[in-house]
Amino acid sequence: MGKLYGVGVGPGDKELLTIKAIKVIEKCDVVVVPSAMAGGKSIAYEIAEDYIKKDTEILIKHFPMGGEEQEEKIYEAFKSIEEKLKQGKDVAFLTIGDPFVYSTYIYLLKYIEEHGYETETIPGITSFCACASLANQPLVIGDEPLLILPASRLDSIKDEKYVVIMKVYKVEKQVIDFLEHKGYDYIYIKRAGREGQKVLKHKEDILKEKEYMSIIIATKR
């Protein structure tokens, strides 16, 4: 039986892959890459492609965001991966950022483990760490907590000094209005480590952006 590796490929910069991730990608027989759009590009593939050997089999799997369709697609991906594992092939499943932070890999892993296959997970640089470095903005200092949340859960912000808001795409205005009302300073970062990366601090500039790969780092004044 083959083994499944969940591999964090980091936020976008090809040089933010770890030595361990590269070694796993190089040695696996099959590399599975998720794609956010049907028939679309895979960001994870673009990040890792320089390290994928020519004779490696590549499977692109489309995972829609949420809902029943997502569950179906994850089960479909599991079945394709299981087929490879049964053939004794090692499989690397690539994940943007870290595999255990808001990732489709977590759902996939459940099936893999339920069926008794061997797995190993390789951590990756998270988007928020990469964005902090790019914006030169500390994430958390001293003995303060750090709250990380998707924009859909602004209600869970109490008065934490350090906050990271993920998935701000399409709700940028709502997030910024909330932060201003609550007395937070904020920095918007898009496409960290990729072409077109930007760090923005002014509301009017941020609201002009339409970018899926974007987060906001907020600090209470």
Next chain:
Amino acid sequence: MGKLYGVGVGPGDKELLTIKAIKVIEKCDVVVVPSAMAGGKSIAYEIAEDYIKKDTEILIKHFPMGGEEQEEKIYEAFKSIEEKLKQGKDVAFLTIGDPFVYSTYIYLLKYIEEHGYETETIPGITSFCACASLANQPLVIGDEPLLILPASRLDSIKDEKYVVIMKVYKVEKQVIDFLEHKGYDYIYIKRAGREGQKVLKHKEDILKEKEYMSIIIATKR
């Protein structure tokens, strides 16, 4: 003038350095490594040593935890680094984990920036991501928030489903009693990616450990 690089070297496993971190360590004239104990070993140095060239100058700087003495030592470190920058030397300051998550580098960077030196920060694999991979334990799923905090701030846990508790050394019992009272499952991980690493789930086993490099990942039942 030289440039200061803050370099995240990850949690302990030498293979969890990124390509970018290695390139910076290789090209800098001076590598500054923090040490938690006066005259003691530097974990950051041990992680990075294979990538430090023979003719690189190495400065070991002791930073005590907190208090006035820490401030003094950070200023002292700034002065030594400034001396090198003025000589036109590039300096890499190594940080365990990520430079912008609970790090001495953040305080040092203030001085460096106040004095107008050029800086660049290279993100690193955080301890909590490495521990999650080692324990095979997702950090956060779906649209839930993730709260990361030091053990000294247990009061800031409300009813977040996903929690990471850092700096549990010497207060393991207090943390576990709190988590059990609040209905959390927990996993204790020590020395992730280093010799003697352990993943423990039982209170009695955890309380036998005395390890500085340890964290707890907790999930509300």
